[in-house]
Amino acid sequence: MPPPISDCDPVTYATRHPVPMVRVRGSHYEMGRQVGVHRREVIHTTLGTYRGLFQSEAVRLQIYSWGEAILHARKYLPFAEESMPQYVEELRGVADGAGLDFNDLLVLNCMEAITEDALHRGCTSLAVSPELTAEGALLVGHNEDWLPEDFESVYLIHAQPDDEPAFLAITYGGLLPNIGFNQYGIAQCCDSVYPNDARIGVPRIFVSRAVLAARTPADAIKAALHRRRAAGYNHLIAHASGEIYNVEVSARDFELIYGLDGVVAHTNHYISRHMRAIERNSEELIGSRVRYNRALRLLHNQQGQVSRASIQTLLSDHVNFPESICNHVSLDDYPLDRQQTIAALVMDLTNLTLDVAWGTPCCSEYHTFRLDAPPLMNDER
Secondary structure: OOOOOOOOOOOOOEOOOOOOEEEEEEOHHHHHHHHHHHOHHHHHHHHHHHHHHHHHOHHHHOOOOHHHHHHHHHOOHHHHHHHOHHHHHHHHHHHHHHOOOHHHHHHHHOHHHHOOOOOOOOOEEEEEOHHHEOOOOOEEEEEEEEOHHHHHHEEEEEEEEOOOOOEEEEEEOOOOOOEEEEOOOEEEEEEEOOEOOOOOOEOHHHHHHHHOOOOOHHHHHHHHOOOOEOOOEEEEEEEOOOOEEEEEEOOOOEEEEEOOOOEEEEOOOOOOHHHHOOEOOHHHHHHHHHHHHHHHHHHHOOOOOEOHHHHHHHOOOOOOOOOOOOOOOOOOOOHHHOOEEEEEEEEEOOOOEEEEEEEOOOOOOEEEEEOOOOOOOHHHO
8 A cells, every 4th residue: 555645634645656557458257357356455455444344334334244235235236237237247357356256346336325325425526628728628527535445446447348448447446447538538427426216226336337338428328327227426427529418317317417618517416406306415415515616616717728737736625624625534534434535537538648646636646647549439330
């Protein structure tokens, strides 16, 4: 695990090292197996972390053993197997490559569902169309906020599937990748939201994994709205042409928010009036509203001169610290509620590059990665 940087808060993890990257190609099972072999140690560590959390938070979660967590997770498996068997095979490959029971990784990939969203997270996403950026590129920014223990397990996947577009995406532990972009210029960021209509169905992370296979904006939106979905994220979906959408999703409903003025942001609450009507525990999401307003203000203040560097600065913002855009750990929180920014990303969809800061971006150094696959237009299927 990389050491904390000395001039940061002592409980904040960050590093100036580049995030590890795994290159995979082939069938979905084979790609997963390659990930499992390469990241075996951190996947095992992550599993141990979550086993410990379930043990320490058993009363709060009302799940009293890891075996019980597996039983809950397996309720979702038939829906994923029916609708997205290729991604179930991908996860089986990760388990086999890492030398783990598939059921253990299934729990990790159903975590939000089986804990009934007890893990309130603080991600921030944004996008700016080419006509408003300094270099005429469509730019997407995202801070991935999750348990601070997951910092050490973050990695980047450069994938070339046999039957889907190549993509570049981050993930951590044994989770399927879902935040990144593909060679068709489709990008996705995911923000947890909290609807009151969750049900047994296809887990959110499987649904969002499917978005990375989209070839058009409509394909991406349709993937996010899979009819058997268990619940939903906000999917910020952008296309190199300049099209940007927030797709606010629950189990049974959705709303599209189109980036008509070229600037879009989202955090962890529903923005549309329609979706706010089914939001659960809105009073717990005040911090999300502060981050959303702050991100929009900072973007609009740049008056059409947004750049990769300026988005990196925005993602380091500390207004409303520690629940700021650059999210830091509060030791006053219960272990399950602790969070920090474990990775910050800036995607350039025009040039198919990804800048990644590993840990809180205020203390980390960005490193640039490129998708080594030619960009494709929609008529090159």
